[in-house]
Amino acid sequence: MIKEYDYLFKLVIIGNSGVGKSSLLLRFADDQFSESYLTTIGVDFRFRTLPIDGKNVKLQIWDTAGQERFRTITSAYYKGADGIVMVYDVTQGQSFDDIDKFWLHEVESYGEKNVQLLIIGNKNDLDEQKAVETSKAEEYCKSHNMLFMECSAKTADHVNNAFLELSRKLMAKKDASQPSKSTNTTQGVQQQSQARGQSNTNTSQSNKLSANTSNQKKQKDGGCC
Known part of the structure; x- marks a missing residue:
């Protein structure tokens, strides 16, 4: 209505x-x-x-x-x-x-x-x-x-x-007394950007962890004299 x-x-x-x-x-x-x-x-x-x-x-x-x-x-x-x-x-x-x-x-x-x-x-x-x-x-x-x-x-x-x-x-x-639409839009974009940044950081950390795990496994499989 x-x-x-x-x-x-x-x-x-x-x-x-x-x-x-x-x-x-x-x-x-x-x-x-x-x-x-x-x-x-x-x-x-x-x-x-x-x-x-x-x-x-x-x-x-x-x-x-x-x-x-x-x-x-x-x-x-x-x-x-x-x-x-x-x-x-x-x-x-x-x-x-x-x-x-x-x-x-x-x-x-x-x-x-x-x-x-x-x-x-x-x-x-x-x-x-x-x-x-x-x-x-x-x-x-x-x-x-x-x-x-x-x-x-x-x-x-x-x-x-x-x-x-x-x-x-x-x-x-x-x-x-009310925030403007432009302010809300800017805050929304900033929040989305922060969320994407956090997601990328988590992905990067995950990739590093996977790489470290793989290297450790190779060293273990190769053994030592």
Whole structure:
């Protein structure tokens, strides 16, 4: 059976309730937006396959509830995640502060050791209401080695770009963790060469042993005066 993808990555979206996590996922996965606000109960997920640099990248994206009463449920989904997307609302300073106060500690407690992090500042279409300066968020992400993007689920601004950038980062990490085909081929040739060399050495030793045995036999048969 032919696989429909070259890469498969699990992503988890986290952040305070009401920052637009579900809206971002709906925009990215289905290119839709709803003005009505529906709270996620527990977790939800969607798939999307992207063509990136000639490869098909399949993303399994889990949308988690932001309310505290669901934390014991949602934290279990961090396990095995290749990337975690932390979302804040650019018009709500507290939602950004909580990334450092709470969400990052959640990731450190339950996430994989080398999980890739992306912070998204959602609702950047509400520029006049902006409470978190872009430069502040950029500096924070840079100091913590995280990817950063400001987006708008409503207008679709930079939503695709955010997930594309994260996917490319994950592809690079995946490729770096696996030996290249050329390396495997070289190692295979070296092993075959070593095996042939060992075989030739054994044959040579066998021939020398046979010759010595033959000489000893001739000397014995010839006798001595």
